[in-house]
Amino acid sequence: MVDPRTPVIVGVGQFTERIDLPGYRGMSSVELATEAARAALADTGADVTAVAEAIEVFAALRQFEISTPFSAAPLGCSDNYPRSVAARIGADPARAVLEPLGGSGSQKVVTEFSAAIAAGDAEVVLVFGSENGSTLRHFAGRDDKPDHSEQIGGQLEDRGYGFEQYMDEYTATHGLTGAPVQYGLLDNARRAGLGATVADYRTAMAELFAPFSKVAAKNPFSSSPVERSVDELVTVTPENRMICDPYPRLMVARDQVNQGAAVLIMSVAAARRLAVPEQNWVYLHGHADLVEQPLLDREQLGTSVSAEYAVAEALRVAGIGLDDVSTFDLYSCFPFPVFTVCDTTGLATDDPRGLTLTGGLPFFGGPGNSYSLHGIAETVLSMRDNPGRFGLVGANGGVMSKYSVGVYSTQPVEWAADRSRELQAQINERPRIAVTRHPEGRGSIETYSVRYDWPEVTGVIIGRLDADGSRFMALTTDEDLLALMTDGDPLGAAIIVTPGEQKNHARPA
Template sequence: MTSAPQSEDRIPVIVGIGEIVDRPKEIAAGLEPLTLLEEAVRRAEQDSGGKLLGDIGSLDIVNFLSWRYRDPAKQLSDRLGIKPKHAYYGPVGGESPIRYLHEAAQRIARGECSVAAVCGAEAQSTATKAERAGVTLPWTPFAKDAEEPKRGAAFQKPMAVKLGVFMPITVYPFYEAASAAHWGQTPREAMAESGNLWSTYSDVASQNPNSWLKRRFTPEEITTPTPDNRLIAWPYTKLMVANPMVNMGAAILITSLAKARAAGIAEDRLIHIWGGASAEEPRDYLIRDQFFESHAQNAVLKAVMDLAGGSGKAFDAIELYSCFPCVPKMARRTLGLGADVQPTVNGGLTFFGAPLNTYMTHAACAMVRKLRGGAKLGLLYGQGGFVTKHHALVLSRQPPEDALAQDTSVQAEADRNRGAVPEFVTEAKGQGSIESFTVIYGRSGDVERGVVMLRTSDNARALARVPAKDHQTLTHLLNMERTPVGSTGMIVTADDGVLEWRVA
């Protein structure tokens, strides 16, 4: 039995992509995010070869963090001279561009609009330089009364905030250490995998004209601490984390197959959206069952593999979100791909640059170029929070066999695989074994403290500090030949009431 042919006015296709990179010679000449947005959308229309802006009925803007606006969707609409029925400015999250693309495609498939735009922009490089230099930027006035989005600390336990493990750079190491131990890697082997993987990202970035850093870095350059590549939180150096100090904008235009053809857009410009999936972990990372995998990530990636015939090897173009190495390392294993995977079409958040929440908008543009250039099946996987929010999308030059599904959450599958969550405690004594850990460094390269996630003798979970002066325990944590995960030591309570852990 074959499915009925789809109506061409309900088949969503990507028709236009636009990007802008701003490197001003003077701080005050830097373009504000709203201007970058407008230019990116206009470039996307130009790329399509059709006249589509006036028909935009759906507009999604990725959350800004470098500048704050009052009702940015209306301000952008006014600049473009449009009045979209759906105009949305969303919350923070690195997965949000993929979600917006997916939802825009679903709107077209439901017949709610005929043209949709997804766009994002940041100017953190200029904003930071201006603040440091005391330069007043001639931008739209900063909207101090606009609500600031909730981030990091808002969702975490007070003890995580007190110990400094409430930001991405200090939380992702828990996944890094736990996953490497689970896979049977020594810390040295895990570091080597990260270095090789990141070097591959840098190689792609070096060939992308829109990248912020346009040179290839060797694995050793990436993993070796130096004054210019300082350790931030073990095992991550500066060249292993996202680089938000960029000025970039990107936009994608989607329309129906019928409208694309009516607008005279060439068939070889059209990229079909097959579908995707989404799921989340609890926002408070301390109420997850473990840290060597993400059930939400697994469920999302398995769902998109099913769209591609059941194998990750079906994708010949892939973008695996790359805020920190543990994310694509976990993802490529779930996809059944080897360490030699080509994980990016764009260059990664370290080397291409990380315009905060909107990196995947640029990655989607790069994927469209890759598919137009001959690749057959593309996977875009975005992630947000602390391995929290996951969304993936499958793109192709070929139309899908079936209509775009509307219910694409795989949350039930993720929740079904979740194990028992240990009670979190702030009081404990006796023995405790390491579930995961990190070591936090100051700007001078000196250790500020270690932080270990423990299981107590009655299997509760706790966070404990390792003081910088406890050289024996720090040496144990930083041993490159043997993971400390699973090792046992003593829990004591410091004078300030915080738990501390000492190697046995």
């Protein structure tokens, strides 16, 4: 018998609306999350009304349409996303929470409120999220736009946007305003460390992701249930155009989706009181939440210390090793987050257990900050089907900026604290690279990407100054340097960098 305050996941729900299927409505974020919440309630196997009324906390993941203070949601939105969903399922929670940006938030919030339940601060919590990117694209430029505005009011613990953790004026000015270019820098830095050629690395990325597409092709909640071959993924075509080097379109997270997911957590006492069948209970055995150093400060750009430490700590708390894990769902917005977990843990990229249960963000779908809720949902279902086994979810946020891990099993276990605070202090104390914001003189290319999504193709460079080894950022539209960056291999190439009023510029040395 475990402590009655022990947290258990008792219900999971997912929902996907695909534009290529009959009945497509172009649903709002609230509607998508509501469908997922209803599915999670039904999944408990208990009285749906009683369970809904028992939910004390609605913890929501911030969707992209409300992720910046600089623009309004194109179709309008709720002024209290969590309470809009609560009202639709007949709930009136004491507390509504809106989490900041970050794909790590799914696991981080599940861990946070599991700990709150274990401490006796809550008994029933619903964690949910959704994205309506397909709807926003579908109605863009049309006259018959729906109005998704809602004024519901009430208490809301808005934890802010959080984007300042991922970018600042310096990086944004130098093109780091979207995930593809940010991760392109990381994947090319990893390639530099491996000494791989451009062609070999692109093939390795395709070999990593082709099996993901096979999983997505069989997942009923997938946004793109199409199996892709290695050749399909690696070959640049008009359909598979380059987005940002080194990524063709099919290796980029699919963000124009309509998807929602929800996870219902209860104390054991509440689960018994509400008559949730015990075979539906899944325990969070291990967990960890860590934050990486800022991008330009990191000693090595081609790896992730926070992911390495978080996976190791979650396994330690669970009391198991990597070989004891039966399933994985590793955050896969681009190849790099998967590669770095494999690099730092020894997990093979072609491990027969597979690295995803959903099918991954480029194929299953990349619903913003809430993708890993789908990973958790699939893991919970898999653990129920395989009692006593263990499933690991790795959730990533920002520019590989935050990493959260959960280890799940039906095997009963009482809540155990992790050492994330201690490990975070170790990460914070690691060496940092000096950054020169207005560099001048000779240097070399440490890593790079190319933005094909701008009106003028532009090279984005992180370099090192010859004079002192400090790191800098620069842009280039120089024809010769761009030719090297698009058709050759510029890693380590000598350049001349000059400071501008706002942007630094690079040319061949």
